[in-house]
Amino acid sequence: MAETFTGLKEQSLESPTDRVISKVKDLINSGILKPGDKLPAERKLALEFGFGRTQVREALHKLEFYGIIKTLPQSGSIINGLDINTLDGLISDVLNLQSYDFFSLVETRVLLETNAIRLCAERWNDQDMKNLVRAHANYLRDFDTADRIGSDFAFHRTIAESSHNPVFKAMLMIVIPDIMTIYQRDRICAPNPDVTNEHQGMMDAIKRRDGEEAARIMAQHLKGVLDFAKLKLEQENN
Amino acid sequence: MAETFTGLKEQSLESPTDRVISKVKDLINSGILKPGDKLPAERKLALEFGFGRTQVREALHKLEFYGIIKTLPQSGSIINGLDINTLDGLISDVLNLQSYDFFSLVETRVLLETNAIRLCAERWNDQDMKNLVRAHANYLRDFDTADRIGSDFAFHRTIAESSHNPVFKAMLMIVIPDIMTIYQRDRICAPNPDVTNEHQGMMDAIKRRDGEEAARIMAQHLKGVLDFAKLKLEQENN
DNA sequence: TTATTATTTTTGGTCGACCAACTTGTAAGG
DNA sequence: CCTTACAAGTTGGTCGACCAAAAATAATAA
Numbered sequence: 001m002a003e004t005f006t007g008l009k010e011q012s013l014e015s016p017t018d019r020v021i022s023k024v025k026d027l028i029n030s031g032i033l034k035p036g037d038k039l040p041a042e043r044k045l046a047l048e049f050g051f052g053r054t055q056v057r058e059a060l061h062k063l064e065f066y067g068i069i070k071t072l073p074q075s076g077s078i079i080n081g082l083d084i085n086t087l088d089g090l091i092s093d094v095l096n097l098q099s100y101d102f103f104s105l106v107e108t109r110v111l112l113e114t115n116a117i118r119l120c121a122e123r124w125n126d127q128d129m130k131n132l133v134r135a136h137a138n139y140l141r142d143f144d145t146a147d148r149i150g151s152d153f154a155f156h157r158t159i160a161e162s163s164h165n166p167v168f169k170a171m172l173m174i175v176i177p178d179i180m181t182i183y184q185r186d187r188i189c190a191p192n193p194d195v196t197n198e199h200q201g202m203m204d205a206i207k208r209r210d211g212e213e214a215a216r217i218m219a220q221h222l223k224g225v226l227d228f229a230k231l232k233l234e235q236e237n238n
Numbered sequence: 239m240a241e242t243f244t245g246l247k248e249q250s251l252e253s254p255t256d257r258v259i260s261k262v263k264d265l266i267n268s269g270i271l272k273p274g275d276k277l278p279a280e281r282k283l284a285l286e287f288g289f290g291r292t293q294v295r296e297a298l299h300k301l302e303f304y305g306i307i308k309t310l311p312q313s314g315s316i317i318n319g320l321d322i323n324t325l326d327g328l329i330s331d332v333l334n335l336q337s338y339d340f341f342s343l344v345e346t347r348v349l350l351e352t353n354a355i356r357l358c359a360e361r362w363n364d365q366d367m368k369n370l371v372r373a374h375a376n377y378l379r380d381f382d383t384a385d386r387i388g389s390d391f392a393f394h395r396t397i398a399e400s401s402h403n404p405v406f407k408a409m410l411m412i413v414i415p416d417i418m419t420i421y422q423r424d425r426i427c428a429p430n431p432d433v434t435n436e437h438q439g440m441m442d443a444i445k446r447r448d449g450e451e452a453a454r455i456m457a458q459h460l461k462g463v464l465d466f467a468k469l470k471l472e473q474e475n476n
Numbered sequence: 477t478t479a480t481t482a483t484t485t486t487t488g489g490t491c492g493a494c495c496a497a498c499t500t501g502t503a504a505g506g
Numbered sequence: 507c508c509t510t511a512c513a514a515g516t517t518g519g520t521c522g523a524c525c526a527a528a529a530a531t532a533a534t535a536a
Contacts, residue, residue: 043487057489071488084388
């Protein structure tokens with residue numbers, strides 16, 4: 001059915017929660033609220049904004065989730081002590097939360113994983129190596145089963161874990177599932193012997209603490225996904 | 239540092255929301271729920287788990303934030319179609335959500351920013367350059383004012399924006415505020431002329447599309463923070 | 477005047493009831 | 507027999523009331 005022209009930017013079709021966040025943003029930008037301040041009680045905000053307390057509550061939840069405010073039980077919420085411009089940028093990002101394009105996701109994954117494996121090669125301890133060996137063995141075991149993809153992911157996850165940088169790991173955990181869902185949907189991955197060899201190569205390089213070589217193999221390992229993403233990007237752009 | 243025995247991870251002091259998430263995790267691991275399934279209605283989950291619907295609601299909200307489930311209004315929530323091991327790992331990460339150590343945050347920032355500026359140098363368009371010039375001018379203008387830190391952040395933010403990789407930018411937006419709060423708290427940053435020179439150097443390198451040089455200057459630019467983080471790490475470890 | 481205690485108010489957290497949108501089952505119409 | 511239209515049930519979303527913890531205020535004792 002020929003619906004209304006939806007080319008015009010949303011703005012009026014935001015969720016109630018996001019509209020509340022937008023109001024909070026206005027309060028900060030207008031100078032009424034400053035970083036470090038304790039913002040009004042949920043009930044007062046609800047009354048002032050003309051929304052229900054539930055919506056205000058969810059908005060504050062979201063803001064706390066992104067580290068913009070800190071909520072203390074039975075006490076109130078305080079605005080993180082950053083400067084105004086920074087806060088404004090952060091909140092804008094929360095509002096414009098978009099689903100990322102595939103290529104950017106893959107590009108980020110490559111960057112994170114090549115550096116995660118480099119750090120892993122430098123920093124692994126005995127426990128890490130035990131985990132790595134086990135994860136690699138599991139992948140080989142599941143190579144011909146439906147669990148292959150899961151074990152593959154687990155192997156990469158173990159490497160990230162062994163980098164001893166929890167931020168790397170957390171960010172990979174955000175990026176990789178998004179990639180996998182798209183990748184699985186658009187291309188059925190047949191078992192590829194190259195992948196096994198590359199996993200083995202990475203294991204060897206890690207064992208002899210050769211971070212550069214490990215990173216090189218990882219980059220090659222992910223090249224297939226990156227090329228696929230590039231191809232997809234070009235298809236969409238014409 | 240002695241290897242503390244943190245084997246007993248499970249604390250009885252978890253928040254109600256996290257305990258609900260843990261229950262959902264059990265449902266998935268026990269095979270009752272599989273990826274792709276629609277999970278029971280909020281009321282049924284609340285009854286089954288012995289929690290209020292509010293807690294179940296917040297738990298589902300959190301799971302949706304992390305992309306583990308997708309909630310459709312008036313219809314239900316479905317589990318993301320990943321494999322079981324992946325899902326289990328993701329949920330575990332959500333539960334063990336810790337505040338990251340300063341060094342890992344800085345290490346991640348350096349990685350992201352050096353690569354963001356490299357891509358920025360390669361990809362900027364006319365609009366990007368206008369934004370970059372303006373951000374740089376603003377920093378110079380605010381150098382002696384209280385807005386310096388904010389303008390500094392805005393400059394870096396503009397670079398990330400011009401990398402045309404929204405994932406890079408989003409992740410920097412997560413990392414940098416955390417760093418700034420710690421950095422500001424522990425060390426009062428006096429206006430440093432070196433910073434200005436480095437900003438200028440980055441601008442020049444970007445203009446002539448010299449990504450490597452821009453990345454080099456950025457690495458040097460962030461070296462101070464990285465050294466500070468290293469120092470802090472060593473202090474904490476002795 | 478000051479420090480301590482008791483009381484009231486405010487605050488985020490929780491719960492149950494209701495709403496509108498969606499889904500499902502069923503019967504009417506072809 | 508199949509399609510369509512309608513009605514009943516289910517679901518996430520919303521709202522107002524209540525709870526206990528925290529903060530603010532008042533009262534008391536030193």
